[in-house]
Amino acid sequence: MSLEDRAQLQWLLSQQPRPSLRAIAAQLGRAPSTITRELVRAGVDPKDPVGYQAARAQRLAQDNARAAGAARHAGRPLKLSPGSRLWAEVVSGLKQRHSPEQIAHRLRTDFPDDPEMRVSHETIYQALYVQGRGSLRAQVGDALRSGRARRIPRGAARAGKHAKIVGMVNISERPAEADDRAVPGHWEGDLIIGAGNQSAIGTLVERSTRFVMLLHLPNGHTAEQVEQAMTAKIMTLPEHLRRSLTWDQGSEMARHASFSLATGIPVYFCDPRSPWQRGSNENTNGLLRQYFPKSTDLSLHGPGILDNVAAELNGRPRKTLGWATPAEKLNKLLNQQNVA
Structure with missing residues (x-):
């Protein structure tokens, strides 16, 4: 359920006389069992649903989702783990000031038959920002290129800039x-x-x-x-x-x-x-x-x-x-x- 759904649920539960859970479910376009589970997760008795707070229920749902995600990934080896051959190739690319996108695409070219040497540029960004320390993080900064080189001043600092060049071909x-x-x-x-x-x-x-x-x-x-x-x-x-x-x-x-x-x-x-x-x-x-x-x-x-x-x-x-x-x-x- 979205925060908007939960806010509407809170409002419906506050009405007098209070609609039945089945009627509330129909109004929200949800199954009655969904409404019941939502109330139970929020610590509210479905038979006497008093005190339901949409904001609190939303926070609980988000916390539960994060915990479930962490549990799913627990024990799973990182795709880009320090010390691995893939990690070494990524670090080597960063030291050459290649961007994560350049590295990700070149890995496919350089290791066409090795699925273990595949990684997305998003994963490179995430792994290095989370795991990177010191000089490694600086390498990421160098690889995220932006800006322009200092150009020649367009005014008096460049003498004769606007003087017509003899024999110029456009x-x-x-x-x-x-x-x-x-x-x-x-x-x-x-x-x-x-x-x-x-x-x-x-x-x-x-x-x-x-x-x-x-x-x-x-x-x-x-x-x-x-x-x-x-x-x-x-x-x-x-x-x-x-x-x-x-x-x-x-x-x-x-x-x-x-x-x-x-x-x-x-x-x-x-x-x-x-x-x-x-x-x-x-x-x-x-x-x-x-x-x-x-x-x-x-x-x-x-x-x-x-x-x-x-x-x-x-x-x-x-x-x-x-x-x-x-x-x-x-x-x-x-x-x-x-x-x-």
Whole structure:
């Protein structure tokens, strides 16, 4: 019975003359035996049902339900118990900053024939919040990602932001194959900025695989420095993965023509204040906030650290990729090219 049912029962029992239990049951749409059991559970004599209180009866019913649930689960081994192989896999995933949902889906991929290695992401959340202690709980917090990376200020802090870039080609001219992510090799780029606009890290994201590459910019983020770092990084890729680059209209891309000449990659520019036109890159910048907090000196992170962070991001299962990882998707493309 619901609290509303119990409140109506209390009101009917208070009427004078008091209706019979059979009449009350009919009015509530219940069996007479249900009303009798309800009164007995509430400590009221069905033959003289005086003193029935709906609120008290509701509390008793809830307490009884909790006790029954605990009894049913008593002695049953936890699906996700500390020390088990499943627990170890979950903890390993959390240490790599995978979310519970990513972990749950990857377990099915990595252990397809082992039903003992199945767990829902809800169970992971519940078990870790109840059982987790200290650093383990912190790992859960890290895996529950939210927020955005510090973006480049849109005002005077970024000199020349609104100055028109010479030779700029608008995103509307980008080929359709880049728009629908059907063909790999189309990239999105941006900078995340450190404290006081003094340091930066460049981010490159491949649109079809979500593969990430990070640019080390130890001496600043002028157009020349960004061009040199991008050229060096992008030329590590085979030609079929170097088709286009999309960026916003930041002054750091003033040397886009030199970049295109050196790499053969055309550059397309987003409309002003339209970050959704680089959705993959915006999402990646949000993930990078876990590693590079706001208002910190980003120049302290050397190339090795950036490569490790990129590898960790590329090792995360992605829902948009059918729970494959960006690294797996890119390696598949590279292997296909080698076979061809």
